[in-house]
Amino acid sequence: MIASMTAFARREVHLPWGSLSWEIRSVNQRYLEPNFRLPDSLRNQETxxxxxxxxxxxxxxxxxxxxFYPADERQDLVLNETLLDKLIASAEKVRSKMPAAAPVDPLKLLEWPGVIQASETDEEEVQAQVLSLFDLALEDLQAHRLREGEALAAMIEERxxxxxxxLQNAQSYLPAALEAWRESLLEKAAKLQVEVDPARLEQEVVMLAQKQDVAEELDRLEAHVTEVRRxxxxxxxxxxxxDFLMQEMNRExxxxxxxxxxxxxxxxxxxxxVLIEQMREQVQNIE
Known part of the structure; x- marks a missing residue:
């Protein structure tokens, strides 16, 4: 079954440590040309x-x-007690040297960078979920491409x-075309009052038939139709x-x-x- 290159897929998952969301859009291109946009923390997964x-x-x-949306509000907060003790000791030292120093504000100490930390998310679990969710999104994308490909195949088959x-009509037109050309020669000879040698006339008809013979082109077109179906x-x-077959059919x-x-x-x-061009436009979207 053929597949279209035009498709879309979206998958997401929500877990205690956050949410992941994949969006994949695909359009036609001669080669495989992926453009990944990943969060900085997950760029190591691109390979x-x-x-x-x-x-x-x-x-x-x-x-x-x-x-990737980390669920920071759900994570436990971790207090860096070592850093906090050092900050308190430093604050007390500063206050002792200032006669009218205000008491140390605990909230100000908590605002110091690194005193309060969010519990770390398991990176291996996040990366595993990224790959698993990506596989599911790819399956959805491929299913979409196959559905589109089925529709394209139906349109091509109609044409x-x-x-x-x-092609069958063209075969039937050939004898009538030669006979019409024969009658045309006789009419022209009659108008010119020229006696036509029957043997010479038949020779001219045979030569024209050879020159204008399109049986080979019709046979090749029919062979190309069979190959497209295959x-x-x-x-x-x-x-x-x-795409190559469309070019050959157009040439014929x-x-x-x-x-x-x-x-x-x-x-x-x-x-x-016209029919070949319509098929060629559809073929541009086929993988």
Missing amino acids: ALRHRLKQKLARGKLDLNLK LVQISIH ALKTKGPVGRRL ANTLGSKAMNLDMTQVAMDLK
């Missing part, structure tokens, strides 16, 4: 995150945003059906292969248009180009 990402995805430009119909059923990234449609002998064949070539 492991990139490794996990490469195991799941092959193409796409991704914005991966991790937010492949129309292309096959146009690629749509292939597991794994097929976007680049489909151009050749078909240049060899067109009547308006019907010209219209077939134009309709084919």
